[in-house]
Amino acid sequence: MAEANNVGFRVLTRIERVAAEVVAGFVTLETTCVTDAMNRFGSLDPEVQPVVPGMRLCGPAVTVRLPPGDNLMVYKAFELAHPGDVLVLEARGLRTVAHWGDLTSQVAAKLGLGGMVTDGVVRDIGGIRDAGLPVFARPGFVANGGRKNGPGEVTVPVAVGGVPILPGDLVLGDDNGVVIVPRADAAAVLARARKIAAGEEAKVREIQAGNCIPDWLAPTLARLGCEIVEHA
Numbered sequence: 001m002a003e004a005n006n007v008g009f010r011v012l013t014r015i016e017r018v019a020a021e022v023v024a025g026f027v028t029l030e031t032t033c034v035t036d037a038m039n040r041f042g043s044l045d046p047e048v049q050p051v052v053p054g055m056r057l058c059g060p061a062v063t064v065r066l067p068p069g070d071n072l073m074v075y076k077a078f079e080l081a082h083p084g085d086v087l088v089l090e091a092r093g094l095r096t097v098a099h100w101g102d103l104t105s106q107v108a109a110k111l112g113l114g115g116m117v118t119d120g121v122v123r124d125i126g127g128i129r130d131a132g133l134p135v136f137a138r139p140g141f142v143a144n145g146g147r148k149n150g151p152g153e154v155t156v157p158v159a160v161g162g163v164p165i166l167p168g169d170l171v172l173g174d175d176n177g178v179v180i181v182p183r184a185d186a187a188a189v190l191a192r193a194r195k196i197a198a199g200e201e202a203k204v205r206e207i208q209a210g211n212c213i214p215d216w217l218a219p220t221l222a223r224l225g226c227e228i229v230e231h232a
Contacts, residue, residue: 009151011076017060017168018186023084025190027058029197031172031179037192038185044161044178047138048119057134057173059086059114061165061180065153066090066120066146069097073152074104080154083112086171090158091120097144100135102127109133117171117178119160136173 026034035043050056062081064073066089077087087108091099100116102124108116108131115134122128122137123145155167163180165171170181181189206214221228 008153010153010156011073011080012153012155012167013080015060015062015080015155015167016183017082017085018170018181018183020084022186022190023059023170025194026170026172026181026186029172029190029193031174031176033193033196033200034172034179034181034189036196037189038179038181042163042179042181044117044163044180045119046177048117048136048161048178049139050173050175051122051125051135051137052129053175055115055134055136055173055175057086057115057117057136057171059084059171060183061086061088061167061169061171063155063158063165063167064089065156065158066099067150067152068092068094069099069144069146070149070152071099071104071146072148072150073154074099075107075148077154078107078111078113081108081111081113084114086114087116088158088160088165088171089116089118089120090160091118093138094120095138095140096142097146098123098142099146100137101145102131105131105133105135115171115173117160117173134173136178 062077062085064077100122105128117136121140125141128135158165165180168183170186172179
């Protein structure tokens with residue numbers, strides 16, 4: 001294999017994705033259960049939220065590193081992405097230019113992609129809504145769009161929302177935000193997240209049955225040394 005050494009302007013074509021059956025297992029899980037299954041790690045900066053409330057995404061990451069104000073390499077990522085993949089754009093928090101809008105949403109939807117996540121902002125909110133593609137970004141919209149001159153990188157490690165992301169990692173997003181699950185750990189995290197979700201469902205049943213004060217509260221307070229002062 002040829003050595004890729006044009007740092008900053010290169011495309012690596014190989015992506016090892018999370019297995020399809022593992023991805024399918026995450027589709028109905030809440031991001032809250034998934035981050036709990038990773039000891040509260042993996043959650044992106046809370047400013048990265050669905051552009052339209054109720055959007056959900058789940059799929060392997062195709063990563064893109066962009067220079068400020070240019071989205072040329074987004075189109076190369078379209079060429080490499082498979083149906084169900086989620087584009088993850090590292091924009092380093094730029095808010096003056098949008099690297100994504102209605103046309104890119106239309107292309108991604110037509111290709112059957114699972115969505116897009118960026119730590120930048122987007123534009124053309126009406127067109128994004130009409131495209132129906134799940135899009136997660138920082139709040140606010142701008143009129144300025146990106147040029148197409150490069151450079152940039154595709155399928156390289158990126159950092160988005162304070163979390164390192166490798167190509168092929170699992171990306172899960174809902175109204176709570178976005179969580180990244182490392183590809184190598186995805187099967188183990190899925191098993192733990194399913195147990196946590198089942199436990200949450202059991203807690204809801206207890207509350208609905210009228211058992212609102214958990215039986216672990218008193219022994220926990222005693223173990224931690226909490227003093228209870230009784231007043232007459």
